[in-house]
Amino acid sequence: MKILVNGIQSNLRFSSAHMIPGHESCGYIHGHSYFVDVEIEGERSGEFQFVVDFKDVKGYTKAICDELDHRLLIPVYNDLIEFKDFDKKKDSIFSLKKRHTVHFKVNGKGYSLPGVDCVFLPLPYTSAEELSRFFAETLARKLSETYGSLEYVAVCVNEGIGQGAEYRKEL
Numbered sequence: 161m162k163i164l165v166n167g168i169q170s171n172l173r174f175s176s177a178h179m180i181p182g183h184e185s186c187g188y189i190h191g192h193s194y195f196v197d198v199e200i201e202g203e204r205s206g207e208f209q210f211v212v213d214f215k216d217v218k219g220y221t222k223a224i225c226d227e228l229d230h231r232l233l234i235p236v237y238n239d240l241i242e243f244k245d246f247d248k249k250k251d252s253i254f255s256l257k258k259r260h261t262v263h264f265k266v267n268g269k270g271y272s273l274p275g276v277d278c279v280f281l282p283l284p285y286t287s288a289e290e291l292s293r294f295f296a297e298t299l300a301r302k303l304s305e306t307y308g309s310l311e312y313v314a315v316c317v318n319e320g321i322g323q324g325a326e327y328r329k330e331l
């Protein structure tokens with residue numbers, strides 16, 4: 161059986177800034193009011209014969225939204241982003257967040273931002289496509305700790321009404 165959670169109606173939203181390095185128009189810092197729809201298929205189980213408890217799905221998804229909300233989303237593994245004093249192959253992403261100021265360049269454009277204003281993601285882009293994969297994998301990992309009979313977790317990250325990307329994580 162399948163369960164569906166509607167992001168607008170369940171308040172699974174976040175407002176963030178991002179940019180798509182190298183893209184003609186999206187290469188500039190701009191923002192979206194995102195919302196996140198979730199679809200989970202699996203066997204019903206346990207005392208209440210749920211696929212998953214809605215409270216868990218909404219709680220875990222909201223936690224990811226809250227982490228991204230009101231921040232600039234930075235895709236650390238984007239080839240065009242060059243960080244100062246940070247080796248993408250060796251250094252931990254967590255060390256960036258702790259920095260007072262993070263310096264990086266994109267095609268010669270220089271950025272200096274407070275670490276606390278940013279979320280550093282282990283992704284090549286912060287497109288709807290990559291964010292949906294990030295949400296689906298994070299959510300699937302978390303739900304798998306409790307639920308053993310799920311078939312897939314699919315997440316659609318919408319950049320606004322009528323524009324989103326869905327990623328399905330098979331379990």
Ligand SMILES: [Zn+2]
Binds near residue numbers: 186192319
């Ligand atoms: Zn955008």
